[in-house]
Amino acid sequence: MVDVPKVLPVTLFLAFVLSLSVNAGIPKILRGRPKGGMLGVPKWHGKKEELPPDMWLKQKLDHFNDADTSYWEQRYFVNDTFYKDGGPIFIMIGGEGTADPIWMVEGMWIEYAKSYNAMCFQLEHRYYGKSHPTENTSVENLRYLSSEQALADLAYFIRYTRDKYQLYHNKLITFGGSYPGSLSAWFRVKYPHLVNGAVATSAPINAVLNFVEYLDVVSKALDTTGPMCNKMVQTAHMTVGKLLQTDSGRKQLKKMFNLCDDIDIANTEDVANLYSNLAGNFEGVVQYNKDNRAFEGAVGTNITVDTLCNIMNDVGRGDPIDRYAAVNALMLTTYSEKCMDFSYKKMIDDLTKTDWNSSAAEGGRQWMYQTCTEFGFYQTSDLKDQPFTGFPLNFSIQQCIDIFGAKFNADLIQKGINRTNTNYGAYGMKPTKVVFPNGSIDPWHALSFTTTSVDQPFTTIYIDGTAHCANMYPSTPVDPPQLTEARKTINTLIGQWLTT
Template identity: 55%
Template sequence: MRRITCLCSALIIFVLVSHAEAWKHFWRGKWFHKKLESSSINTHFPPDQWFEQKLDHFDVVNSKNWKQRYHTNDTFFEGDGPVFLMIGGEGEASPKWMVQGMWIEWAKKFNALCFQLEHRYYGKSHPTKNMSTKNLKYLSSEQALADLAYFIEAKKKELKLSHNKWIVFGGSYPGSLAAWFRLKYPHLAHGAVASSAPLFAKINFKEYLGVVTNALETTQQSSQCTAAIEQATTALEDEIQSSSCCKTMEKLFSLCDPLDVTNKLDVANLFETLAGNFEGVVQYNKDNREFKGANITIDVLCDMMTDPKLGSPLARYAAVNNVLLGTTGEKCLDFKYDKFLKDMRSTDWNSSASEGGRQWTYQTCTEFGYYQSSDLEDQPFGKRFPIEFSIRQCSDIFGGKFNYKLLKNAVARTNFIYGGLGLKLDRTVFPNGSVDPWSALGITSNSTGNVAIFIQGTAHCADMYPPSLKDSLELTGARNVIESHLRSWISID
């Protein structure tokens, strides 16, 4: 699958992809695949519950409703404790979040009642009969925030929780939602933990590859790793421009189809996907997902890229690709742009696109951008996937009106209504990891009204995972700081 913001998006960070269809394993910074549940946890999960939600919160004439999925854990609640709400993101909400994760550890300490609300259009929360472009007009961060508001108001009344303090949690895009909910509905959220939250919408997120490059150079191999990647990229460029291309490359990289070097979109897709191999590992580096059967970190990748026993730099680049294909259960690398479009144009809830790719692409085309292009000068992955390649996908998937002009206006509007990096909030913390590429769009230093927690050496949403003996002192310290803020907020009368 190809590169997309969460889920950590907050709700797929306990899963691993296993998908052999025409999607690549990493798409614009997100994992979108069928989930493999961990067998290491033997416990009962709370059942699905359903909340009657409004289809359009901003049209009083529209009376249509739909059923939104949520989960509850009241095991620790003693009546006067706080209420914790985990915000769902761009993937299916896992009930595992109701029994593990740092927020559950804090729920135990503070006797909190816990809810998790799945984001509209993701997972099992289907507001419309399909995902047609016409129906996706009800998919937006603003509608999602209103969903949260109506849910909180209803639960306060139903369970007599009017005097309890509500704290919202989220990671990645849901982290942004947590901060934005505190901004837009301060009377409903007493505090917010906005982990790894990209708050500044940007069309050309070329800085993403800059953080990836810097992260790879923190390994023992340092710049030798990125130098080897650059050599591999140059060698691949030479190969596809040679008269003998492309049988060797097809075999070396386990391509699903013959490579037509005259098809610039296929070539762009291939280069972007190979870069995505490294992006995905950097973004979720050392994230404690040990049950996936392989502990692939940036150290492992750089060991491979600098190991002469694996052959030339190009052969090592291919070896990384094939190892990740095996880890994700894919038999070959699918790079065909027309296959990608066919999948992404699927509107049925039973299609592979419904796992989040189509919906999230729509949100990037209408709200956020966030496109990780190859336009940054000082990075080793080549120049084959410029910003124009990402922008054209909006029109190719959703139709001609979804063009650069619409995207430019949409991104400007998002930053206007939420404040971008000028956002100022009290009782909100912004944890980010130094290895996380998304930190480039987040709040990483303290300013008036904002509490930034910048965690050296950690990646995307690291503070949200269950604690481990392998956690660094920096990560443990950051969690302690978050906990101290929670204690302070909850104790305020």
């Protein structure tokens, strides 16, 4: 079996780029996932041709059905520039977005690789980026998309690379952030004979239907700037609800928030989507607050919790709803959006497209499928003690039904969640040689391990004041001491795993 660099046809590439510009119906952040995936890409000033090329291997379509002999090509990257004979294997696990070769030359795991003379690999997750196991993303074809299949892909990939690169006895460490962080920990649970240690950054390990804790963390993050920010957001959000009740109020909202369409108060999905998008202006900023991403082509990395709360607390900008509208205007300008598109139908239409040259190329449909079949993770407004309202649990469940079919109801979703937690252990899992770094500002830490008890065989690192996957990005001179210390601890643990 030979792997060779593979070139993406120009027509497909152009179609992919086009798809990213036309799927405006999909919110900036959906189910906790920004467009492109939850893990960004470090900034890099080199040339594209200097990055490792796309490499490909033949992968089994269904690892759990020997009667199915279908195969497909999965993408991966290699960087052997730091490797010395006997050095370890480092693997970055791909997740719910395109695997980027910039990670092969940047990021803290590369610094660790230099220290330990590691051979580095990155494996793209099936159904994301260029790794297309099926001809499209129809519901029938998406049945091969699951965390279990992804872990089996990784297991085969490890056996394949050990043979190809003659790394038969080298120790191996996996790295992942966000959902890939979960995969990193779960791989250590399911395939302990193949991996010697795992870094599971910002990894949700407990699947839940109603992830009310998400907005609880967002609310507490806003509180870090002072007691008034949450109050102003809540007052503004409630004012939106009052204005929705009259025709003149709805016209006022359209103008204030630069909405793409008129508001139809009878369209409950549109109204819920409007509420959700307004909350999303804050959710995305909190989730990635001061995380040092600064990734290529990224926008919004200069907007922080302080930025938003300074606006909400500025009485010179008018009433709280005027400040709320100012936050929305800032986000529209930052993301080069002409207006706020809150149309539920447009969002569903985008997420029901199945061609690889449609919005499916971005990955939102695939991630939505995984939440509807395995994880839930629905960030609703059902928690009382937080400033947002208007997008309850049934709004998220209805999206599963409208995108994938009537059978994807609450009962089916809950069964999938139960199976995930039973399969991997959720909070009951007890893997050895795993570290769980989490940031206090990151809402996803609520579904991970953040404290240590005497009977835990793994390590937790709770980093005060940092956000989603912050410890994975390159260090900067202004990093808080606790983040710097966390990176040192991870490095020390890797050293221990490699020598025991």
